[in-house]
Amino acid sequence: VNHAGRFTGQATQLGHQSGPGYYVGVVPLYILPWLVAWLYALGDVWRRLRRREALDPGWGLLIGWGLGGLLLLTLSSTKREIYLSVLLPALALMVGAGLREPLAKSVRVALKIWLGLMLLLLLAMVLAPLGSIRSGLPVGRGLLYALLALIFLGLAWMAMRRRSMPWPQQIGLVTALAYIAALSIACPLVDRVKSYRPSFTAMAQRILSDPQAKVGAWAFDETTRAGFYYYCDLIFPAVSDTTQLQSILKGTHPRLNGVLTLSRHFPPAEISLPAWQVIEEERMGPRRRLQWISAVPRPAAAAITADGSI
Template sequence: MHFNPSRSSFAWPIPLLLALVVLSLLAGIGMREPMPADEPRFVLVAQTMVETGDWLFPRRGSELYAEKPATFMWMQAASQQLVGNWRIAFLLPSLLAALATLWLSGDLARRLWGRRAVPYAVFGLFVCLQFALQAKRAQIDMALVGLTTLSLWALLRYLLEKPDPRLLALGAFAAGLGTVTKGVGFLPLLVFLPWLWVRAKSAHALPPHRGWHALAGVAGFLLGAGVWLVPMLTAVLASDDPALHAYAREMLLRQTATRYANAWHHVQPAWYYLQSMLTLWLPGILLAPWLLPAWWRRLRRVDPRYALLLGWAALVLIFFSSTPGKREVYIFPILPALCIAAAPLLPALLRRRGVRAVLWGWIGTLALAGLALGAWLLLATPERLRPLVEGRGMDAAVAVAMGRWLLAFGLAALAAIVLALWRRRGQPATAVIVITALLWIVYGVGLIPAISPESSAQALMQRVGERIGPEAELAMLGWREQHRLQADRPVVDFGFKRPWDEQWPLARDWLQADPSRRWLFLRLEAVGPCMDATQVIDIGASNRRAWALLPGHAWIAGCDMPAGWAAEIEHE
């Protein structure tokens, strides 16, 4: 990356800052277990793929998993085959997608506005909290953003740089692959709508594109989506297994169109994403009072670069705001586009006194928050800490460890601020990057590993294994993915979504077939009248739930569980 230091807003060399960014994204990989939400589920499915060799139909225990396409789990399973270590492999797809997104954002900024915009696009995206937070999670969303950014990179090059059908095919392919990674991966294709607006407003703003190029786009999209759809549908159509046909219907209908048009969970008001942007997009969102008027002036001039980036981002925001089901990660794909659109404006904005004051206030708040929270965790009495650790299976030692890491972050951030003021008074750009990197290093190396044993249910399942002994057999009822993932032996289950009324008889029969060796793991609240309460073992709390072990002899002979017992806690 070539950059003129004399015109830079950064006090440190760009390569050094880039190395720090990469280090902060790498920090902590291999140091923790998969933790809710979502991570244990995807890793369990990927682990089953590797163990069984069936990569086509994802399974969660004994049931088919029809809530997400198989593509992301393929990435995790392939990573495990590559590195041979699940602790590293489960985070590798998100890490690689994050690095690719940074590169694509910088390269697109260079192509649209020149080399000077590159570091502002890259660092501007990195310092927004949601980016590194998702980069350090084994959820689908970072991989999706990698694909949507690749699609947008290719499509904008096709529309603005050169009408090469290969670029159109690549952009459509990435959108198709994104669609079978998470259903909304097609969204980059909406960029053609603001392109039509620009064409209507200024006939000479964009070169003409040949209609036959659309064939390349259609072929690319079908090829990308077909990576998973074609083999899956082929296998379903060739089978008479009703479970596979039900899987295909669930996956293609309920989990796609119905999920967004008539959502049954995560229902939020239309303004929900405003609060998401005001928190997860810090500190970038703080520059909105300066960026929005500047963007508006360029849109009035019908600058096609801004029109396509900002018009696409607005369409995606409208799309998700109009659906009842909302999560903060849904609008994550537009963050790189907004950072690219901000990149050419940031050199001038960072010279403004108000912008500098806002950024100094942000990093000062981070430093003080780290100091205050760290000191509180170290000095608080056990009674004050109880609400924090109760129900999570943690003890005071975990809180103390977190307090030390937070205090260290606060002190390091404060030192970085003082050094920045001493070396380059009034220019906070480098300090924002350094302190953000310090935050994610502490998060990855200190905070998350400290809570991992309890949050991942690793500590709970270790207690289970020790209590029942190495020769015992274990079954689960009302389990969560982290329990099966962390179990130290093969586990029997009676379903995940299957109603409790259907699982109880299966659990009873399994226990009574060999009561001296078999144990049942279940929610403590689900222990019912067919169980001898004197033999039930409270094995501890995890993830805000209490769990129990039931030895085979504890099931009262001839007893049938009452209809509907424990149904009210199903799938909580």
């Protein structure tokens, strides 16, 4: 039921609803190192089909797996980057099959430009931790990150100096080193300033400190649901229809007296709600606000009616 609802669009409460063009911007990012070679390989297949020439063995499977699977994911109402994981092997094999053919000069130039960008990324990974030390990163950790990036950069430079190594292998090795460096160094640095953990834990502590709080979850997306479970070991009962929501805000619900929700999902459109108030709010970046909504009067909260007036 869960997967069927995601595909048909009936499980909208789970979030991640996107239009048909979602993967147009996502696929190139996932195969970015070999994007030019992949497009060149697809173009070569298209030219052969138009000339009614025979394709190499295996191309039928790769097209059905990679492009057919991409079409299926595009038709689905729910779209997420992680769903592409089952298609990435097919896309990679397409690139490998394309690289067996003589490549146009423009493709070679594009791949060498990519190689230069990866070397610049490795250099940036050396400098980024040193800059983060000034913004509060512990000195020891910053120097360790910089040393790790310097080792990766040295390995990449050694690979470039080996004349006997074919250039596709050089590109693959340098790209792998750059990506490993980014995951090992850049991601922890970004997580220090963009993690949702402080917001989840602060809201959880606020709720747990109130013995009268009996809170449900209204229109949680997967990120919010998983965040409370992962960071706080909490699962809130889902409030899935407006009748329950109205009874909570009227104070007549048998178990709950408030809801947690994201500000973009509250109040729901086209229904009339009793007066409600924001008990607590936590900002999670520029576009996400986690709110505790209740109808119980509290001195520190500003009561808000259904039309938004205070």
